[in-house]
Amino acid sequence: MANMTHDYGQVESKYGLVRSMLFPIYGTDQLLTMAVSAFGLLLVYFWSGWNAEVDVPSSIGAYIGFNIAMWRSTPCSLLLPADKETAVVALLDNSRLIRRTPRHNEWMSVRGRLRRWDTDTIRVSPGPSGLLITGRRYDLTIIANTALGMRIKIVRRPMGEAPEWVRDAWIGVTFPTAQDSAKNWKGFGVLSMPSSALLRVWKMVTGRTTRVTGFIVNAQTAVDLLAVTRPDAAEWWRDNAPELLDGKQRLVFDAEACEVLQEPQLTGV
Numbered sequence: 001m002a003n004m005t006h007d008y009g010q011v012e013s014k015y016g017l018v019r020s021m022l023f024p025i026y027g028t029d030q031l032l033t034m035a036v037s038a039f040g041l042l043l044v045y046f047w048s049g050w051n052a053e054v055d056v057p058s059s060i061g062a063y064i065g066f067n068i069a070m071w072r073s074t075p076c077s078l079l080l081p082a083d084k085e086t087a088v089v090a091l092l093d094n095s096r097l098i099r100r101t102p103r104h105n106e107w108m109s110v111r112g113r114l115r116r117w118d119t120d121t122i123r124v125s126p127g128p129s130g131l132l133i134t135g136r137r138y139d140l141t142i143i144a145n146t147a148l149g150m151r152i153k154i155v156r157r158p159m160g161e162a163p164e165w166v167r168d169a170w171i172g173v174t175f176p177t178a179q180d181s182a183k184n185w186k187g188f189g190v191l192s193m194p195s196s197a198l199l200r201v202w203k204m205v206t207g208r209t210t211r212v213t214g215f216i217v218n219a220q221t222a223v224d225l226l227a228v229t230r231p232d233a234a235e236w237w238r239d240n241a242p243e244l245l246d247g248k249q250r251l252v253f254d255a256e257a258c259e260v261l262q263e264p265q266l267t268g269v
Contacts, residue, residue, distance in 0.1 A: 008130065011140045014075040072138040073120075080131040084147045088124060088131065091146055094218070096248045098122065098139075145177070151261045152177050152215050158257040159212065161189035162236070169233035170253070173225055174261065175217045182255035184213050190241045190251075214254040219244040222251050 080088065089105075092098055098107045101121075109120035122135035133140060154170040186209040187193075194200045203209060223245060227234035238245065 008080055009078075009144050011076050011078050011137055011144060013137070014077060014134075072136065074137045076135065076137045076140050078133045078140040078144055079129065080133065080144070080147050082126060082130050085124070085126055085131050087147055088133065088143055091143060092122065092124075094247045150177055151175060152217075152253065152258040153261055154253060154257055155259045156257040159254045161191040162240075166233045166236050169226060169230035170257075173222075173229065175215075175222055175225060175253075177215045177217055182213050182215060182258070184211065185216065185252045186211055187252060190244065195243075212252045212254050214252050215258055216250045216252050218247070219249045219251045220247045 092107045093100060098109060100106070101108050105124040107122040107124075120136065122133065122139055125132045125134075133143060151174055153174045154172065156171065157164065157167050158170055160167055186204065188200065188203070189210060194203060219241075223234050223237045226237070243249070244251070
């Protein structure tokens, strides 16, 4: 299933480039999703009286979105050094989007059953050539970025609701991150974040969130690293935002405050 001679950190398609481009379907769940999507578009056509001005743009958008989803869900393999097993297992166990299954060294997406695809399973297999991981392209890229040392350093005062002296304390601290570049995120301030999950969902739906372009970092890891140089600032986080320090929550540092220290060379088809 995988080429065991490739370099560490490469995310490789299980079926190759030609197979992925010509027939990007990898299981009955994906085939059913495609069929339901096509049926839905036909219903829209009939309902609107085949109005081309309305339907053609939406159809093109749906087609592009579907193919992007398929590409992100391509069955892939990733080979890492054997000594990365502990870090990879900890990353998977602490993720809010993945849960461990009863099988040894296997994890599954926590998405709803109707949306689950065959490629949502992540398997970790130690071997003589290294740590072989199989799963979705999207998941494996995050694992590779994290395990191979993608790191950022805070070089300016980051945005946020914490006091200025607390935010200044981040300067000089280096974090591991699962991203290979800055991305757009929506969330809440650490002090104004609603305590109720239902209220957070409502504010997300109504657009009352903070938009930041930057890098996400595990909140508990960030505060633990901060405590090495500024224990007083770390104590502020523990006193004022303890709900963020369960190992599964994340902080976003805006791109202008960050310097990328290392970019793993990831390739894939």
